[in-house]
Amino acid sequence: MASVTPPQAVHLEEAENLVASLRDGNVRALARAISLVENDASGAASVLSACFPYTGHALRIGLTGAPGTGKSTLVDRLASHYRAQQQTVGIVAVDPTSPFTGGAILGDRIRMQRHHADPGLYIRSMATRGFLGGLASTTADVASVVEASGKTRLLIETVGVGQDEVDIVRLADVTVVVLVPGLGDDVQSIKAGILEIADIFVVNKSDREGADRVEQEIRAMQSLGGHAEGWVPPVVRTVATTGDGTGALAEAIERCAEWLRQTGKLEQKRAAAWQKRLVEMIRQKLVRELIHHRLGISDLEAHALAVAARNEDPYRLVDKLVRGLLDLREDDRQHPSIER
């Protein structure tokens, strides 16, 4: 049995101090708190717990689209728009196709400079590898820490491919799907997959030829159904490079948020998102407790070698291990069965 003791331990009190500090506007404290959560360091839960009372008020806006649709520029425009309205803004950018944190941090600095180091705006790119707790849950947690620092608008930006991204935007209140004219068939299949999650469609680069056709395609897909009752996702045209349409997009977002609030769907949506996160958190905590503290990594390695050498049946092994860990009686499951 392996037992893990963190090399240097900081107490719950220090998590609370860290959160008090980031709430005071200390950007380094904010960055450190996010890193703790991202790395799922022991004590991350204490930080999140200390942040929790200061969350739930900001509007979370998820923006997704294929690479090259101009999402980042659009997000920056939207951020400037909100800043001009005295809203404070947090941006969390997730791009699994850029796995190198170094590049992400550099990108954040360049983007921050565009906003003249405005203290009412915070940008964070997420590394996307090896999150025990799942990328979507970790993104939601990072957004919570950013929100606790006092931001009223959270923009969560992700590349619209793969299940991870769908899961990420599902944790937002309002989901914006960004399309552009002139992308090929491969992108069309991505669109089909994300239709059902869009609250608002943006046709960015709408000064290009083909904007009408993209809008027609969206309308055609909408006629097949799939979106929430009572809300037909509007199509907003933007040109992020010039800022055209940013106001219209912000307005569409507010209208959607207002509709969600009035119909009680915002609460439902957030409860559903929390349910997913609770399952993920329980899963993560169980695995850590059991594998890392009770079973032990070295035992696991030995089992993996035995399985690879065909000396142990992994499916029976897992059954036995979980039974042992939970002290389940054998007769709980006398009849392994197949659903027809």
Place this chain on the structure above:
Amino acid sequence: MASVTPPQAVHLEEAENLVASLRDGNVRALARAISLVENDASGAASVLSACFPYTGHALRIGLTGAPGTGKSTLVDRLASHYRAQQQTVGIVAVDPTSPFTGGAILGDRIRMQRHHADPGLYIRSMATRGFLGGLASTTADVASVVEASGKTRLLIETVGVGQDEVDIVRLADVTVVVLVPGLGDDVQSIKAGILEIADIFVVNKSDREGADRVEQEIRAMQSLGGHAEGWVPPVVRTVATTGDGTGALAEAIERCAEWLRQTGKLEQKRAAAWQKRLVEMIRQKLVRELIHHRLGISDLEAHALAVAARNEDPYRLVDKLVRGLLDLREDDRQHPSIER
């Protein structure tokens, strides 16, 4: 507390009959066994357990690349090449950008027809939504069922974007990364992310302009290191539409497999893959046992509502729930801590 009884139960014996039948060449039994595993139906573990003795001999080849690189055509060419060498072939295709199973099944039929319903070849596309056990583990399990039907070469094909795909190809013995000339900067960033997992690079559509440049870029990236010691991933040029280079690719795959075998790295790689899968399997089984049988979905819904309404701190809640589920004593974790 919720307790789940499968509506119709089939016993372990029936799993064994199913596997005996698919080993006899019954394609419908094979399809049914795969569906059970894909849907993680109760009894899936029995099917996998019954398949296990017949696995571990086939070579697993993972092929990944961005949409539009011609992966499927290349995989079909490779399959035909192996068939001409009297190898039997299983193809498992995973494309998270095509979430509709209906389309995938249609695609399989079209691809099968190209191979004239050859009984030595089996093609299966995977639905990619909502796998409790993780997409990568489920893909590996499906590949095991296909292998148990007597296939000696397994081709696992996936779109090279996102962490899921990286995880999938990590479970293969030999990983082939497919690139094409003339793709833009977005694709370059994908390449950077998958460099470290490639055992072999393919430049497909190499009759197009720019093939030299792609090869130079690969060589430049390789000079930065990252690949396994003692094996420099070769670059193979192919034109999948004509079949050019298929033999050279197959040869490179065999050479890599031989090198992995002789250095003992194949065994290490498979043990590492099994370790990941064991963790995933334990995780999945624990969550099912605890959430679905002990805690109950309705309790979870109630907690999610309380959290969304800010009446309950999710981080403390999860701690309490897991503690309760595992009967952990409070003093095991007297000092919540943060790693510096």
